Amino acid sequence: MTIQAKLIFQKLWSADCQNIGWDESVPEAIAKEWIKIKSDLPNINNIRLPRWRRNEHNNMIELQAFCDASEQAYACVIYSRTTSPTGAYETTLLAAKTKVAPLKRKMTIPKMELCAAVLLAKLLEKITKILTDYDLRMFCWTDSQVVLAWLQGSQTKYEKYITNRTTQITNIVPATNWGYVKSSENPADCATRGLSPSKLVNFSLW
Template identity: 45%
Template sequence: MPIDRPNTKHQLLSDSAKLFDPFGWFAPVIVRVKILYQKCWLYDFNWHDLLPPTIEEEWIEVKKTLHQLEQIKIPRWASNYNSNVQLHGFSDASEEAYAAVVYLRSVDYNNEVHVTLLAAKTKVAPVRQNSIPRLELKAAELLAKLMKQVAGPLKRFNIERYAWTDSTIVLQWLSGHPCKWDTYVANRTSLILDVLPRKHWSHVTSKNNPADCASRGISPSDLVNHPLWWTGPDSSTWNREVPDYNNSEDTLEVRKRYKTLNITVSLPVTTNVIEKQIIKQRSSLIAQLNLSRIDGS
């Protein structure tokens, strides 16, 4: 990719469109380009104006090291038919983007473990400010959709599916019934649980979460030999630990429920003179109005 061309918003879009990555193997690098392009829309300049210095410096850094991705070689065959196969998906979010990544883990007859990156997907965070827990929930939703897409061609295999997130709030949202949460959370937890019920979800520490690479972005030079991204965390640490939940109702966005109180007031049978006069005047006024309508017709 030429680096001597003027770095304009138009040129940034043109160069980024040449990055073809249908399986998301280079997601940690491409998400950086997505974030840069989104930042361009926050500045009021035209298509052919030069990029702001902060964006231009990062874009030039990416272009200079992008050729190092040619060193990466990905095996076409992930497993053999005689092995025990599992799908492990990870999700994570940052203030700038959220991501999901799926690995195939197989154990052969010799008890050798093989982990292969299958697919990944990233999305930039909305320009409208969102809380980190909500972005983590959107990452979990993205993972559920990606797991469904990846597991489709593998239906003939008896594959176990596992989903991992480092957000305890998301796990607590998925542990409760969707009707318990606010509308935003309820809609997304319903979709997630339809694809991956709660029993499939587990907690992973942030340092062992490979989706963290794709939600924050890394340079091409770092991606070439990045063990956490290409093979996931050490498979011996993939224990399904249950974290402690210490989240308040405000953080969990519990649906607000309001109770209606009906009060019946009994008036005395006897009324005083003033009340009788008010009632009599009101009745006379209504009678006069009705009479005038009849005369007018």
């Protein structure tokens, strides 16, 4: 939900809005976007997120982590998956993060996807420092075949931008822990566009 507001703020910082004074009205199109978001905010009260990891039966927690990017934004989300005494899996939304795409320097979608992977790696690093008492197993997923090739390829043949970021990622999460997920099954996909509270209520993928 917050990524939609971030995108509105970014539009207000764009070249089209630079001549607007602090006490002047924003463009009508942006005002309509904000009013639409604002009117839907009460539906947040209908959203419930279980926070208990359900790991009291054993010390092992799987971290299933996803990342994705669009032209406007990139995002990541991490779920904890534990096993109950009956063998059933319990999955909990653990953490998520979004960022808008830079305005000044336009990037290709593969590079945006790479930035999403960096965002995910950094968030995983924070999570693992918190959950030091547990046996953690990390699984990272992206719908970008290009990013997977960059992570698993030889770093010496890439440009500095890619090498720096892939090294940063693999220093936190080994390339062998990364796999491919279809866009339709990637929960981080919806975070790059945003969802209204009314849609999020019944959006089971997230």
